[in-house]
Amino acid sequence: MLKKIDTRELKIGMVVEKMDRSWLEHPFLTNRKKITSYSQINKLLEYSIDEVYINIDLGLDVEPEEDIEEETEPEIEIFEPEPPPPPIPPPSPQTYRPASSPDPVVFEEELKVARIVQKEARFVVNDVMHDVRVGKNIEGEKVSKVVGEMVDSIFRNRDALASLTRIKGYDEYTFVHSVNVCALCVTLGRHLDFDPEQLRQLGIGAMLHDTGKMMVPIEILNKPGKLTDREFLEMKKHPIYSAEIMARTNGISEQAKTVAIQHHERYHGNGYPYGLKGDEIQLFSQLTSIIDVYDAITSNRCYSKAMPAYEGIKKLYEWGRTDFNLPFVESFIQCLGIFPVGTTVQLDSSEIGVVISINHEMILRPQVILLFKDEIRRYPTPVIVNLSERTADGGRFARTIMRPVNPAQWRINVEQILAKVG
Numbered sequence: 272m273l274k275k276i277d278t279r280e281l282k283i284g285m286v287v288e289k290m291d292r293s294w295l296e297h298p299f300l301t302n303r304k305k306i307t308s309y310s311q312i313n314k315l316l317e318y319s320i321d322e323v324y325i326n327i328d329l330g331l332d333v334e335p336e337e338d339i340e341e342e343t344e345p346e347i348e349i350f351e352p353e354p355p356p357p358p359i360p361p362p363s364p365q366t367y368r369p370a371s372s373p374d375p376v377v378f379e380e381e382l383k384v385a386r387i388v389q390k391e392a393r394f395v396v397n398d399v400m401h402d403v404r405v406g407k408n409i410e411g412e413k414v415s416k417v418v419g420e421m422v423d424s425i426f427r428n429r430d431a432l433a434s435l436t437r438i439k440g441y442d443e444y445t446f447v448h449s450v451n452v453c454a455l456c457v458t459l460g461r462h463l464d465f466d467p468e469q470l471r472q473l474g475i476g477a478m479l480h481d482t483g484k485m486m487v488p489i490e491i492l493n494k495p496g497k498l499t500d501r502e503f504l505e506m507k508k509h510p511i512y513s514a515e516i517m518a519r520t521n522g523i524s525e526q527a528k529t530v531a532i533q534h535h536e537r538y539h540g541n542g543y544p545y546g547l548k549g550d551e552i553q554l555f556s557q558l559t560s561i562i563d564v565y566d567a568i569t570s571n572r573c574y575s576k577a578m579p580a581y582e583g584i585k586k587l588y589e590w591g592r593t594d595f596n597l598p599f600v601e602s603f604i605q606c607l608g609i610f611p612v613g614t615t616v617q618l619d620s621s622e623i624g625v626v627i628s629i630n631h632e633m634i635l636r637p638q639v640i641l642l643f644k645d646e647i648r649r650y651p652t653p654v655i656v657n658l659s660e661r662t663a664d665g666g667r668f669a670r671t672i673m674r675p676v677n678p679a680q681w682r683i684n685v686e687q688i689l690a691k692v693g
């Protein structure tokens with residue numbers, strides 16, 4: 272008998288009998304496929320196959336959630352974390368002023384260097400995660416060095432490194448995510464006018480915030496479906512594990528450790544592991560929690576598809592009232608722009624293009640590379656325009672963004688476009 276289910280409900284041992292897709296549009300050699308690994312489920316999600324038909328005569332059926340919990344789950348282990356570390360005084364309020372000094376290096380130039388730094392950071396994170404998995408101590412000096420290079424990049428140009436964070440991987444989410452969160456935290460930190468040493472501490476905490484996930488069983492970490500209560504309890508230990516790993520590492524400050532341990536705390540007390548609220552949560556942790564969520568929802572993960580950057584921004588603003596310190600969400604949006612780099616937009620001139628750099632003085636008027644003259648005609652050579660430019664008589668703005676659009680509809684490969692801009 273066939274049963275239609277959400278792809279995220281697939282489990283190892285089920286047999287997929289058919290999909291509402293032609294053979295050419297799915298990743299398997301045959302239409303019938305026995306699920307033997309989570310990576311097969313991830314592949315289906317990668318191909319945007321959200322529903323499948325399983326054959327319950329040939330493989331496992333979907334079990335009601337309550338049954339699984341009642342019959343097969345062992346007794347829930349009560350997780351009692353240690354009391355939180357003493358609060359660390361945040362930098363003084365005058366440091367919250369947005370940085371206004373001009374960048375010494377133009378975006379296009381810094382992009383070339385930022386790419387090298389980003390690649391190096393991914394190697395470092397890869398090594399760190401591997402070391403944690405095999406029970407080795409991590410090399411704090413390597414982390415500190417590469418975070419220092421990221422800070423230097425951001426002081427040369429505030430947007431280059433952040434623009435690269437929108438180039439997402441699928442298979443290595445935790446690694447890419449750690450580098451992205453670090454890059455965006457340091458970018459926001461510079462926007463808020465923190466000094467380079469503060470940025471380095473913030474960046475180290477952000478880069479290592481999820482190292483504890485490497486101590487969570489891989490089948491829980493990569494599970495495409497909803498976690499059971501027991502699995503979620505296990506997952507909720509990862510901030511503590513991260514802080515423990517950092518405590519065993521030379522040269523990691525208390526401030527960086529606190530970022531890791533508090534990155535799932537929420538401003539109104541609904542987070543974990545301690546349920547801290549308001550200013551009990553260190554300033555750097557408040558910033559990291561916002562960026563952690565933003566990067567997660569705008570990335571493909573094993574259990575959900577990425578939302579476009581501008582939708583991620585909208586969501587953050589919504590959650591700013593319940594989960595985060597709203598003024599910091601607003602600072603982040605101001606820093607990233609309403610239409611972050613990589614957003615595909617249609618203008619009032621009907622032209623379609625991709626945002627390539629932010630105008631911090633006029634966040635609705637970024638620089639855009641135009642690819643289409645209208646919904647049908649492509650530009651023979653892309654044209655870069657600055658939306659703060661006015662018409663020849665100096666009156667109104669020559670072009671204005673009307674709406675973000677889906678790049679897939681125009682077969683626009685945003686990552687390729689951004690790569691060419693540099």
Ligand SMILES: [Fe+2]
Pocket residue numbers: 480481509534535
């Ligand atoms: Fe986390």
